[in-house]
Structures are given as structure tokens and as C-alpha cells.
Amino acid sequence: MLGPYAAFVVSAYAIAAAVVMILIGWVVTDYRRQQAQLRDLEAQGITRRSQREAAP
Amino acid sequence: MALIDLANPTRFLALAGRLLPWCAVATVMLFAIGLYQSWLAPDDYQQGATVKIMFIHVPNAWLSMFVWGVMSVSALGTLVWRHPLADVAAKAAAPLGAAFTFLALVTGSLWGRPMWGTYWEWDARLTSVLILFLMYLGLMALWRAVDDPSRAARAAAILTLVGAINLPIIKFSVDWWNTLHQGASVLRMGGPTLDRAFLVPLLVMAVGFTALFVTLHLAAMRNEILRRRVRSLQMLQASRPAA
Numbered sequence: 624m625l626g627p628y629a630a631f632v633v634s635a636y637a638i639a640a641a642v643v644m645i646l647i648g649w650v651v652t653d654y655r656r657q658q659a660q661l662r663d664l665e666a667q668g669i670t671r672r673s674q675r676e677a678a679p
Numbered sequence: 680m681a682l683i684d685l686a687n688p689t690r691f692l693a694l695a696g697r698l699l700p701w702c703a704v705a706t707v708m709l710f711a712i713g714l715y716q717s718w719l720a721p722d723d724y725q726q727g728a729t730v731k732i733m734f735i736h737v738p739n740a741w742l743s744m745f746v747w748g749v750m751s752v753s754a755l756g757t758l759v760w761r762h763p764l765a766d767v768a769a770k771a772a773a774p775l776g777a778a779f780t781f782l783a784l785v786t787g788s789l790w791g792r793p794m795w796g797t798y799w800e801w802d803a804r805l806t807s808v809l810i811l812f813l814m815y816l817g818l819m820a821l822w823r824a825v826d827d828p829s830r831a832a833r834a835a836a837i838l839t840l841v842g843a844i845n846l847p848i849i850k851f852s853v854d855w856w857n858t859l860h861q862g863a864s865v866l867r868m869g870g871p872t873l874d875r876a877f878l879v880p881l882l883v884m885a886v887g888f889t890a891l892f893v894t895l896h897l898a899a900m901r902n903e904i905l906r907r908r909v910r911s912l913q914m915l916q917a918s919r920p921a922a
Contacts, residue, residue, distance in 0.1 A: 624728075625728040625731075626722070626727050626728045627727075628727060628728055628729045628793045629728065631729060631732065631789045631790070631792060631793050632728055632729060632731050632732055634789055635732045635735060635736070635785070635786040635789045635790070636731075636735060638782070638785055638786070638789075639735045639739070639782050639786065642778050642781065642782055643891065645778075646774075646775065646778055646895055647895070649774070650895055650898040650899055650902065651898075653899075653902045653906075654898065654901065654902050654905070657902055657905035657906050657909055658905065660909045661905060661908060661909055661912070664909065664912045664913070664916065667916070669912045669915055669916045669919075670912075671908065671911075671912065
């Protein structure tokens with residue numbers, strides 16, 4: 624179907640897919656890491672000024 | 680809500696949370712349509728099936744420059760208005776720009792081998808894009824090397840604006856110098872020279888990759904805002920007297 628240059632075409636698409644997956648994975652894991660760190664800090668009573676002011 | 684209100688990090692986080700699912704769905708749909716059209720596109724009479732590499736190479740090449748353009752506008756926001764969200768936008772965009780530039784270089788190389796007989800040639804277009812890639816890596820290293828975000832922001836903004844000189848060099852390199860790389864065939868005076876059978880999938884893939892950038896950029900900006908909140912809370916924790 625892709626002729627004699629199939630390896631070049633398939634490699635290009637496979638590398639592009641891998642890089643996009645890595646970017647998505649990086650963004651998702653980074654978000655989870657930051658959320659977990661924020662939760663840990665808040666559990667220790669360390670909160671932002673705006674949150675302290677909002678608290679009853 | 681006025682546009683300036685979105686420059687508030689808390690409002691931005693709320694907006695990003697609402698927009699991200701829609702952007703992700705739009706990206707998936709555009710890629711599904713674009714990849715289907717790319718698969719159905721006919722072989723080129725000279726290049727054969729390797730023309731399919733164009734549908735990922737060209738969008739990534741465009742985005743490599745577009746992202747630096749976004750970072751340059753953000754750099755102005757950092758230097759002129761000193762707004763922290765401007766630096767957040769630039770810092771979040773840099774790894775994405777580096778990835779798109781890397782893909783433009785690699786897919787171009789894989790297209791060049793069967794068509795030009797070589798993976799790499801030190802001509803003006805290829806070399807200027809390689810320099811752009813190295814500049815992205817340099818900027819990312821700078822942000823990591825400086826502890827204080829506001830100091831890093833100013834240095835990175837200046838470097839970004841200086842680096843923007845490379846954008847017209849990349850764009851016009853094929854006109855100014857005798858290069859192996861072909862001239863513009865889509866964004867040119869007189870309209871595209873590409874046949875509709877190639878132009879439509881190319882444009883759909885370009886919009887798809889742009890939607891991917893918008894989605895990932897929103898998510899990366901959200902992460903960067905959270906990272907700065909974590910840092911300020913850790914500093915607050917460190918400054919508290921021990922019980």
C-alpha cells in the first residue's frame with residue numbers, strides 16, 4: 624500500500640504518535656504531582672492567605 | 680467577564696478546567712478526520728507515498744515557529760506589564776515548542792532520505808530550524824537553572840525576544856539562500872500550489888495539531904500555576920517557627 628518507502632512513512636507517524644503520547648503523559652502526571660503536593664501541604668495546615676481569609 | 684480578568688491565576692484555573700475537556704474532544708475529532716483524509720490522499724506522482732509525511736511534517740514545522748511567536752508575545756507581557764501569567768504562558772509553551780520542532784526535524788529527515796538521498800543537509804532552512812530547537816532547550820535550561828521565578832522570567836523574556844529574530848530567517852531562508860528545501864507552497868503570495876487532494880488533509884492536520892497545542896498549553900499553564908502555589912506554600916512552611 625505504501626510502496627518501497629513504507630518504513631519511512633510508518634516511522635514518521637510512529638515517532639509523532641510517541642512524542643504526542645509523551646507530552647500528554649507529562650502533562651497528566653505533572654498535574655497529579657502538583658495536586659498531591661498541594662493536598663499534603665494543606666493537610667499540614669499550610670494554606671494560602673486567600674483560603675485562610677475565606678475560612679469561617 | 681473582561682479579558683483582563685482572565686489574567687488572574689485563580690480565574691484562569693477555573694476557566695482552564697472548563698475549557699480543557701472541550702479542547703481535548705475537538706483535538707481528537709480533528710485528528711481522526713485528518714488522519715482518515717491523510718490515509719485516503721493519493722500518492723504523489725513524483726514522491727509516491729512519502730507525500731503522507733507532509734501531513735505531520737508541515738504542521739509541526741508551522742507550530743515550531745508559532746509557539747515561539749506565542750512565547751514572544753508572552754515575553755512582552757513579562758517585560759512591559761510584568762504580569763506573572765505571561766511568564767507562566769511562556770514557560771509552559773517551551774517544552775511543547777521543543778517537541779513540535781523535534782518532530783519537524785525528525786519527520787523532515789525521514790522525508791528527506793528517500794527524496795533527497797540524505798537524512799541531513801547543512802542548508803539554511805534545516806540549520807535555522809535546528810538552531811530554533813537548541814534555543815528552546817536553552818530557554819528550558821534557563822528556567823530550571825534560576826531559582827527565583829521573577830528573575831528567570833525577565834532573563835527568559837529577553838532571550839525569547841532576541842531569539843524571535845530567527846523566525847523570519849527560517850521563513851525566508853528558502854528565498855534568501857539556495858537551499859535543498861523546497862519553497863513555500865501553502866502560505867505564499869498567489870495562493871497555495873498544492874492540489875486540493877493534499878491541501879485539505881494538510882489543513883485539517885494543521886488545525887488538529889494547533890488544537891493539540893492549545894489543549895496541552897492550557898494544561899501545562901495550569902500545572903505551572905499549581906507548581907508556583909506549591910513553591911510559595913513550601914516557603915511559607917519553611918519560614919514558620921518550629922513548634
